[in-house]
Amino acid sequence: MKKFIVLLLFIVSVGFVYANGQHEVSSKKELTVAVTENPISLDPTATLSNVSMRVMKNIHETLIGIAEDGTIVPRLAESWKQIDDRTIEFTLKKGIVSQGGFPLDADDVMVSFGPGRTQNSDDPGYEFFRQCMVDPFDSIEKIDDYTVRFTKSKVDPILLKRFTFDETSIICGDSYNTKTSWEDWSVHPVGFGPYKVDEYKPDEYMSIEKFDDYYGEKAPVDKVTYVVVPDMSPRIMGLLSGDYDIITEIMPDQFSTIENRKGYKVAGGPVNNIRQIIFDESNPVLKDSRIRLALSYAIDRELINNTIFKGLSEIPRGIQMENFGEMYIAEYNPVGFNPELSKKLLKEAGYNGEEISYRYMMDYYTGEVATAEILQQMWSDVGLNVKIELKENWSQIYLDEAAEGRGMINWSCTAKLPDPLTQMAQDYGPGGWFQNHEMWFTDEYNGLYEELSGTDTAKRRTAFAKMLDLVEDQDPPGTYLYFLPKFFGINEKVNWSPVKSHFMDFRAGHLEIAE
């Protein structure tokens, strides 16, 4: 027995000593990021989620970009000319080559926006492209080798800005036309961004490599690997043991674990996304708008922010963002915390403690579970009988097949552009998710949506203010909670700061790694 134990200890010791002595030396600058999930596709028209937005702009390039202050900046397009409210023309820069080695020209744009990819209902990228552009194009014309003209079927007040969406990224037409299959292409797309796809294994990792012939300032690291580590504890331990340089989705109660260790920090805060609770109007109890308003008035949003997020998030003024510029209604007073009014509304509605279901998932949104539990208590305090139901997947919450018994669900509303048309207006509007699934509908809102879709700024602003009143104070389809915060654990050798969106920007000027 002694011999066995001695042998076992010897093997283990040798293993550890050898392991400790093995250090791979590499002169390459590499960044490893531990994430909860990777996108199911790397073609920007094939998926749209918080997860896909995290990576797309590192791989792909759009015709134009949008700076944090909302100004439009050139990317692949050298110039653009808005001919009228439906028509816009882009002139491409010359001398740009794709990650596949082919020069950029108008044909790449035609393929990117063309039939077979985004224009026909059976095209693989059709659905997300439709969500991004809303109304279809009447025509897309190649004017010359470097000029393309787009004409939409309807007037669009944010036509130019829509060309900053990930879905409008330009792909390499030559590579696309010689792809072996859509499935292969969608995980190994060829674009014009600063990094090109290296390897992709959906539930394991994906890596992107510096594209040396990128037309702009070259990527600051040679390789970025996004490793999938769904659980938070292994992500934190991987960061602290030096396996990962950055980890995503950290909850505030774990901040001290990271910050108490020398060489590590936490960064992040609210992004341009507003967390909401959505009311299903087909629920017999929630048909009455007074009960929906009572649910909204019962929520102490500041308390949730202070309790769950240590005050690091912010409370919006309704479903709108300050960067909407002239469309921001600064004087708007959204529904606030007023438990007495909530009780009064319940009494007026004759509410008798009928059960209302509230479905949520295990922290898809930061702090989702804790928020649900606190909300239940707040509602209970005013006399509302809310049953919280933890669900395993989205389909158990959102699909029509799951509608029976559904009361409230979680939602978040990303402002993909600094304009209300791409946020609340789109979600609640005609063709939006709630109307499509018959959870909420008013003719008045749809009329206001038409006005918001016009080009007269004053009229648009008036329409938007009325929309806010309608969805907050009169016939609420849901209620806002807080700006969704995102927190990252970072090794201090990495100089990187998150931006106010889901995108993790690893392009030049946004990332440095100390030698």
Added chain:
Amino acid sequence: MNSAYIIRKIFRAFLTIWIVTSFVFLILRLSGDPTVSVLGLEASPEAVEAFHAKWGLDDPIHVQYLRFFANVFQGDMGVSILEGRSALTAVLSRLPATVSLMVISTILTFSVGIFFGVMASLYHNTHKDQIIMTVAASGFSIPTFVLGVVLVLIFSVNLGWLPSTGSATWKHYIMPVLTMTIVDAAVFARFTRSAMLEVLYQPYMKTALAKGMSWGQAVRRHAIPNAAIPVVTIMGFWIGALIAGAVIAESIFAWPGVGRLLVYSVKHRDYNVVQVIVMLISVSMVITNLIIDIIYGKLDPRVSIDRGAE
């Protein structure tokens, strides 16, 4: 081994696989849909409809069920909805990582667990026995996920000796293997000790010694084979626990194996991939139990396979 017995065994094996696969088929489809994972929350009803039509999800469930089994009998396990390639290929590509982890863990679990179990019984009621059993009790009292996290805290975070996640080098194997081995080896040590104590004081052991055998010879030739029967029984159940342990270990250590793929595929309702993994697990369980039946016959002639068929 008569043919009736073999036919009955094979029939039972197919019945088991069919029941398990059917159960998973129904539960998966009744509790979720991959549409939202693929198309996103804001997909239009037309897009959802087109997706359902493409994957045959708009057919009644019994039609889907019959189609699934018809395809299986033709060797077609379907396509992964998320990856767009053969579900079988997707699973097989992850299999080596899981199998390598399982094989090493199995060897270590059996050798360490059985060795210390036998030792504890031979030194019954001594300090050695007490130490081994205290360590074993501690071992199986720790949940696998806690053990894994503790190992990472010690060896990765504090000592910096081992990588916390991944599977690229042999160093990556150490902690997942230890996590899967320690708890199971402790269980085997306890069972082996109990089984050995049952047989060590049987009359046939005294007879063996009276015939002039040494203590060591009697233990090797009479005690261990007799004590092996209940231990072998546990091995059959343990294969199931091993798969569950692999799922946990693969999650903690971000190990790119079948266990993690199963969790991912169930979450996103990638039906065909889940079905392949479940069939794989049930086939391995059935084969393992068949092997154990054969080993029974070898260990104890009274439990002969021929008699089992009567």
